[in-house]
Amino acid sequence: MDSITHTLFGLALYGAKKKDSETKSMKKSLFFTALVGSQIPDIDVLSQFTATGEVMYQMWHRGLTHSIFLVPVWALIIWGCCAWIWKEKSIKLFLFGMLAVLIHDVSDLFNAWGTGFLEPFSAIRITFGTIPIVDLVFWILIGGGYLLKRWKKWQSPLTFKWVWALMALHVAIQSSQGAILYAEAKQKYDQAALSASFIPWHFTVVGKSGKQVEIVEAAVWKKPEVIAALESQEHTDLRPLFQGNPKAKALFSWAPFVVVIDNEEALGIYDPRFYRNGESFLYEAIEKK
Numbered sequence: 001m002d003s004i005t006h007t008l009f010g011l012a013l014y015g016a017k018k019k020d021s022e023t024k025s026m027k028k029s030l031f032f033t034a035l036v037g038s039q040i041p042d043i044d045v046l047s048q049f050t051a052t053g054e055v056m057y058q059m060w061h062r063g064l065t066h067s068i069f070l071v072p073v074w075a076l077i078i079w080g081c082c083a084w085i086w087k088e089k090s091i092k093l094f095l096f097g098m099l100a101v102l103i104h105d106v107s108d109l110f111n112a113w114g115t116g117f118l119e120p121f122s123a124i125r126i127t128f129g130t131i132p133i134v135d136l137v138f139w140i141l142i143g144g145g146y147l148l149k150r151w152k153k154w155q156s157p158l159t160f161k162w163v164w165a166l167m168a169l170h171v172a173i174q175s176s177q178g179a180i181l182y183a184e185a186k187q188k189y190d191q192a193a194l195s196a197s198f199i200p201w202h203f204t205v206v207g208k209s210g211k212q213v214e215i216v217e218a219a220v221w222k223k224p225e226v227i228a229a230l231e232s233q234e235h236t237d238l239r240p241l242f243q244g245n246p247k248a249k250a251l252f253s254w255a256p257f258v259v260v261i262d263n264e265e266a267l268g269i270y271d272p273r274f275y276r277n278g279e280s281f282l283y284e285a286i287e288k289k
Helices: 001-018 024-037 041-049 049-062 068-085 091-109 136-151 156-188 239-244 246-256
Strands: 189-197 203-207 212-219 222-231 261-262 266-270 281-287
Touching: 001 024, 001 091, 001 136, 001 156, 024 068, 024 091, 041 068, 041 091, 068 091, 091 261, 156 203, 156 212, 156 261, 239 246, 239 266, 239 281, 246 266, 246 281
Parallel strands: none
Antiparallel strands: 189 203, 203 212, 212 222, 261 266, 266 281
């Protein structure tokens, strides 16, 4: 998910927490824990400021920092900050931090980008592709909860527990539809990948058989529509590309499958899941001399 959505998740988590009997310092600690916990796995963006990190960012982003095994580590760091700043050392801050980080990690699994959820024990990039990176449904539900709390004077914990229930229902509906479309695609293609549209209940299915790649707009209630047919130069030697552009090797390892471009001008690969308007923003190549 994008940074705004993760921030909103943190605010909604804080809103769902009952705090009437808490001290002022504990409330500050809970607020800090909710917000920092909702963002801290994305600390890997700092790797872009190093030469190696710039090359490996596609592999590192949402990699080890999003691992289920690092959840207690992040929570412990946040707990330590609360103990240092506000002298609050309650175990419930640690558990609250684990929940905030876990929500971040799990929500990112549903995007097409995916995460290294099982790193370092498995390098598999887990992605469901059933929720877009920016999902306005989440924004509307969380924003609606704050409006009801402020204007209708609804109790915050109850209001935001309902918000979380509705968001979970939204994810369940989206994912069930995506699972149906993915199962249908697997029957038709050798390889398939799913990417959710910004419009709810609409998806892009990418299927590859041999060197042929199709990009299909799909929904469970309508006939799939092929919007692009691509051809991948499958038997091309990619070693010159990997030697000349290390980012290409990272992309090749990271993506479920790629489209290979080999013409008079360039040798390159791109991830067809992010193919829009005739190009993919995840494209790496070298020019031919």
